[in-house]
Structure formats: C-alpha cells, structure tokens
Amino acid sequence: MADPLLEIEALTKRFGGVIASDAISLCVPKGELHAIIGPNGAGKTTLIGQLAGEIAPDGGRIRFEGRDVTALSVDRRSQLGLARSFQITSLFLDFTALDNVALAVQAHAGHSFRFWRNARREVELRTPARAALARVGLAAREDVIVSNLSHGEHRQLEIAMALATTPRMLLLDEPMAGMGPDESARMVKTLRELKRGLTILLIEHDMEAVFALADRITVLVYGRIIASGPPEAIRANAEVRQAYLGEQEDRHG
DSSP, X not given: OXXXXXXXXXXXXXXXXXXXXXXXXXXXXXXXXXXXXXXXXXXXXXXXXXHHTSSOOSEEEEEETTEEOTTOOHHHHHHHTEEEEOSSOOOOTTSBHHHHHHHHHHHHTTOOGGGHHHHTTOHHHHHHHHHHHHHTTOGGXXXXXXXXXXXHHHHHHHHHHHHTTOOSEEEEEOTTTTOOHHHHHHHHHHHHHHTTTOEEEEEXXXXXXXXXXXXXXXXXXXXXXXXXXXXXXHHHOHHHIIIIIHHHHHHHO
C-alpha cells in the first residue's frame, strides 16, 4: 500500500448502549477513493463525523499525514487539509453560487462571515471560488441565486465549497442522496475527475456509483468492519452479500 494519508486505529464511539464505532481500524493511502458502505444505522456518518472532528471518539486514534489529529478541532483539521461535505446541504440560499464559495474561501483564511460583502468584491476570494465552481461543473451557474439551483446543483456547490479550502482529502457524506439518474451521472463524472488529484473518503448508498468509482470499499455493519478490499472482492464476499449487497440488489430489482 502507498503511504497512508489517513490512519484510523481502533476508533470507538458509544451512544448509551449502542456501539456506533466498534474499534474501527483503517488506512486510506494518498490518491485513493475509498468508499464506506453499509445499511442504515451501520455507523457511517458517525465515523465521518469523528474524522472531521465534529464527534469526539471514546477511544482510538486518528492520524492524518502521520500526525495525531484525534483531539484537534474541525478548524484545525481543515487547515491541515481535511474537508467534509454533509449529507444535508448547508448553503446561503439568498446568495449566488459564487458568493457561497467565496465565503468558504474567506472562512478558511480565518475571516469572519460578518465580512461577506468583501467576498463579493475581492479578487483573491473570487478567483479560487471560480476555479472550485469550474471543477464541479458549475462555472456557468456562478451568478445564479442558490435557491434557484436544482438539488443536484446544491450538492455540486457544497463540494465546490469544500474544494475552496484547498483540501488534501475530501470526506463526502452521501453526495448523491436524493438525486435522479441524470444528476447522479453528473456527480459520478465530477468525482471521477476529482479523484485524479485528491484522496476521497466516500459514504454512499448508490451501489452503482460506488462500484464505478471506488478503488477500495469498506463495509460497516453495526459499527464493525466486516470486509474491506477492492470492489471485485467486496462484490464476491458472501458475508457482505448477505448483510448488505443482496438487500440492495433486491431493492433495485
């Protein structure tokens, strides 16, 4: 395996009597798109929340580029190059797409959202914002008010905002949730382009997208890893098929 960018060692999280992360250990090397799949309640979003710094683990360790980041804040992890997008979008609906991304550039640079008017004027904010929009296919939509964008475009915009922080690694939580076939296909194309220059940890229920994109797949069930490996090995794994893939195949007919 190439040098790991992200190392997770025995990560454990409990909510009352529920074990959401059951001593999870995992390495993600530089340049890999690593997908985390599993049924609802498997602990996927809890895992990504711990990696981003939003949820404090009860045990275990997280290293990013060899540095222990287990106790670091969301902001410190972002400064080191770890960026997250959310399962539910959090956007300024009355601003344009470009304004939203310029604000992300500004926030990453350490400025307050009070100064959002500057984000509309300053070239040093708008130039990288335009570049991020272009990377997700929204260059032609930069002046559109966000409330007038489609659901799929909201998800693209959220990824552009993450890209505006110049990350080394993207943590993506169900970027295709709620999308139709055309929007999903556009997102797959976008992620395929992004994986050329970024390491990506992807949580996604769309199995067609996962198997089209992932270099490796890890399967979580009840907070525990039951399998991890290349897509062909995961597809052929009897325990995975019984626990998850069979259910997905039945659902999609």
